[in-house]
Amino acid sequence: MNRQRVYIQATTQISIQSPLNENWMQNPIQYERPFIRSIEPNFRDFISPIEARRIGRLQKRALTTSLTVIHQSKVEHPDAIITGTGLGCIENTELFLKDMCSQGEYLLKPTPFIQSTHNTISSLIAIYTQTHNYNVTYSHRNISFECALYDAMLQFRLQKINSALVGSHDELTPSWYELLKKVGYSGNPSAEASVSFMLTTERNNSWCELGGIKILHQPSIEILKLSLGKLLTDNGLNLSDIDAVITGINGNQATDLPTIQIYKQLFGQIPLLHYKHLFGDSYSASGLGLYSAACCLKYQFVPSTLYYMETEDQIDNPQNIMFFGQSDYKDYSLILLKSSCGK
Known part of the structure; x- marks a missing residue:
């Protein structure tokens, strides 16, 4: 099916x-x-x-x-x-x-x-x-x-x-x-x-496609990698097809540094985006993170203010963005968004 x-x-x-x-x-x-x-x-x-x-x-x-x-x-x-x-x-x-x-x-x-x-x-x-x-x-x-x-x-x-x-x-x-x-x-x-x-289920005039979502409770790094691989495989993608990863680091170094370490283990050198410095932190902040990624795919443009590192190269015409969220280092989420332009 x-x-x-x-x-x-x-x-x-x-x-x-x-x-x-x-x-x-x-x-x-x-x-x-x-x-x-x-x-x-x-x-x-x-x-x-x-x-x-x-x-x-x-x-x-x-x-x-x-x-x-x-x-x-x-x-x-x-x-x-x-x-x-x-x-x-x-x-x-x-x-x-x-x-x-x-x-x-x-x-x-x-x-x-x-x-x-x-x-x-x-x-x-x-x-x-x-x-x-x-x-x-x-x-x-x-x-x-x-x-x-x-x-x-x-x-x-x-x-x-x-x-x-x-x-x-x-x-x-x-x-x-x-x-x-x-x-x-x-x-x-x-x-x-x-x-x-x-x-x-209607593709015409859509902002982007929601490729899938994974929610994991207290996973090991190996389980996170397996879940990421399964999400990509289900969508016919490789890790190299991901243009950017957007995550909810919030300016608190005590929580940001471990999140960045896990990001590096999962995604390597894929450009890192963040959004909480613009929208703030709240229990519903992850919705704004997904909204930000959807905006980037709709307008085929990643604002400079979203880049975590100022030295990141500008992403032209992004096609695939991964949202990576974590809560208290117990619950993790992976959400894949794909461009629906011309596909």
Whole structure:
């Protein structure tokens, strides 16, 4: 049986860069602060003021990115809505808990509690778009997005769906940032992310092809090499066909150096790209990493700001980019993106 081919038909982001566009590729916004909240678009272009009053900030972002890719791809009712979120609607959770403490469990507003659960995001998108299909939320810290994407790929390979709206959404409140900083977990900078992808089996007008994904728990370097080889073989590629590797190093030398060492063992001298210095670190940052790689393949251009080493040669017309992610040196992910231009 032929393997079902999957394409990214549309994708967009709301982050600390200019929202809902790719201006960051030419004119990225640089930050010196350690904690940054997302730049928000005019939500009134997507959500009525009355509806916007009833939903939280992260829900507005998730709904806006989702509606944008739905419009761009012309897929009004995707066969699946699959979301990855590490913290869910943490701002609503904090609001409810603070009210409960200050008001002694009396006269509490129900809305923050109702909207504090992780699956509120996927549910809101489904209700707003009147899509009554497969709807799942994954919450596994830094690999939440990868788990959502893996589920989507399984549904495609089983030929159960022809389209999927896959999202990665997280917010970061000041109080949660302080907790992360105390335990040494925060990145540089720490930020927020909301990114949506419309995946379909339609190649025409697609951004790029999603070649496959591997998620591994506490693998040895040998297992990582075997998984990488299998992913390449399944797509008829060799290691030399990979034009670049994009990874989530975040400016923390304690975690960056081991990641770079593993990268060198897996990929040798293949050019290394990074993205967290532009988009910040969060539980949903890997979604922005894949978004960055998709932008490079769509526009056939790798911005100079993505190169980890300034001495790297410019990559012309990239065809294959590998995303390599790791979480706490326990969970690793490999995601292959291939250009769909002229193939």
